Amino acid sequence: MPSYESPELVDLFTTYTAGPESIGSRLTRTAVERGSADPLIAATGADFALYPGDGRPPTVEGFRYSTRGFKELAGISHLGPAVASLVQLREKYADAGWRAEAERMLRSVERSRAANSATLWRETIAVEAYRGREQAIADMIDYSCAVTARYLRTALADETYLNSRTLREDYLEGGPGADLPVPVNQMMIATFFLAGMDISHRMLCWFAAQKIDWDRAMVVIAGRQGRPTAGVTWNTSSVATMILGASEYRLPLERVYLAPHAPTFATPVGGDLTEVAAMEEPLRRIWFNTRATVELGEVMFHGYPRYAPEQLATPDVADSAVTDISEMPVIHGPDDWRAMTTRLRMVLEDPRQLLSGCVTDFAVRQLVEAGNDPAEVVVPGLDAVTYPTGL
Template sequence: MNPSYQNPDFLRLYETYTAAADSLGAKLAAMTGAAMAGDPLIVATSTDIVLYPGAGRAPEVQGYRLFNRGFKELAAVSHLGPAVASLLKMRELDPDGQAWQGEARRMMEATRAVRAANSAALWRDQIAVAAYRGREQAIADMVDYACAMTLRYLERALREPAGFTAQDMREHYLEAKGGAIGATEPMNAVMIATFFLVGLDTGHRIIGWFDRHAIDWDRGMALIVGKQGRPTAGVTWTSNSVCASIRAASRYRLPLERVLIAPHVPSPELPADPAQAAAAARAFESPLRQLWSRTRTVSDLGPLMYDGYPRFAPAAAAHPRLTPGTTEVAELPAIAGPDDWLAMNTRLRVVLEDPRQLLSGCVADYAVDQLQAHGNDPARVVVPGLDGCAYPRT
């Protein structure tokens, strides 16, 4: 028996429809692509959004992550909580070892440097994010407080390692319910505020950028390619914060079924300079349009073949509403308002536990929805964990 044997007649029939460049399926996909050549295609990578207006018009590129001012600075502060928890996990795995203590001292050194560099002038004059205008002093105060509480907590952990436990971390550091380090505001609030600020800036720019273009959203084609955060994150409609941002920017006129997430497709690498990026993006339009239309072609066979049977209708991100008796959720819960800390703290847990989630997407959808509700004016949006919080200088 030849384990690699394939009957040539069966193989020819198989390749007549698929798995060949000149197959029936490939030709139908090409025809579908040609019919959609004038439709707008939106391609999101892990760092940029590219708009291909269609009909051969030049693409435009909007960066939204990593190369944007303030993202890494806020992410550094967002990560303080998980970093402390990681040190605790290291201690639990090797109680008698010195690794966690060495890493704690290294983290403290970096935190002290950030505290020294932080100021309202830094956020106002150097980082200078338009969406943060008017909040620079509040952000600087929050960062100073977060650094101070982290330093105090780690100093205490090194001094009294036996007391460095999960319960202790939650009570005195994350939730600020205890008085061991003098915390007055929860670190959970700091994490939510920094995540929200990232979403506020990204959403503000994406909404404004899309609003400057006359996009026929009913015929819009959206494609999210490559890795989004950790390798398992952002692979579903409900867990992809970029998907949520694009749809919100369209005022939800872009049908969810016209948003495709393709994590295994190589992400186009574009220069940081917008003009150079737009020129480089031209080379990717044809293959990305082919990918979108090829996938859509198969979907369009459903109503032809099975009219009269229930159709597939994708559900929008269904955020469950929490009750006092809720013990588990399968998706990020709905946020009732800027004081709904049960929902927002639950989201902090879910983005850590659910490998589909992007950490930075913790409250991104809520930030974009709030922008839409307030005319894309960041000054009118309440930033949870920042606005109304009194972060004392210590």
């Protein structure tokens, strides 16, 4: 039996919402018109766009996948999860295919080690934010490849060695009697930090050049950020972290909207900003539609407690009694390995997190405090660590 709808009551529903001529749509259109001169920042999974307002053309700056050295560092930073995946294949799933995968990974590690050098990082990859650290980065990669190859060879010679205990004690963290001068956990933090520092440094430079009025700025972080479940809250979005840092933390969180279902634009090719420009109107409409609804709260419920967005409290894991957390722990400094290693665990277990964003907020804050000078930033796991080479 078909469902019945009362035309009169449905008409009342559409009078306010569910249609382009509704009162709600009128409110949004009016808000968009009144705010047409305000700057809008839109972020996708790969680019920032600034719409200055008043019909002026947008400007775009790419990040993440277009970053020099990003994929090279990511290959090294993911050695830990890759080896752990081999352990899972053997221990949990009894998948005999682990051996072929280990052999393939060993070949790739050896090729990477042979190609790596300070000259490669200094003259070819040539990342400005890494200037002066190229030899240290090359040493870290040489060491990481060496200990990974050693672990894989041992496992291939004796498959019982490939287990979660040896993974932690002989490779990731170190244990009694382990021949592990530097834990691989420290390398993972260093590589994630370096990638976050480079992207953040360039983005802070770009935002500074735009001369944005942060009191009037509007932000929409649109579409997918990393894995499908990640980056959908302020505290889990490294993009939001960079924008807040660029404003020197003056931008109110209430003007930042994360819209995972919003339309996005593709990275411009050859300087063609046609698609980017076409997205300004729908993105402004999303921001103002959200804002217009938010502002009804004060009109309708003045005198009741208001919602005040702020950074969520970060737990402190310095106390070893803390065994469970639901937000990223605070990092007390570049030697706070308990907090940073806990973050490595959290970005794997918390589906809201971006895997590569575990220390981006720490990198951004250091950059802001150092006047965006990477040379004045302390890179945990690199600057105060000596990675032995030639193993």
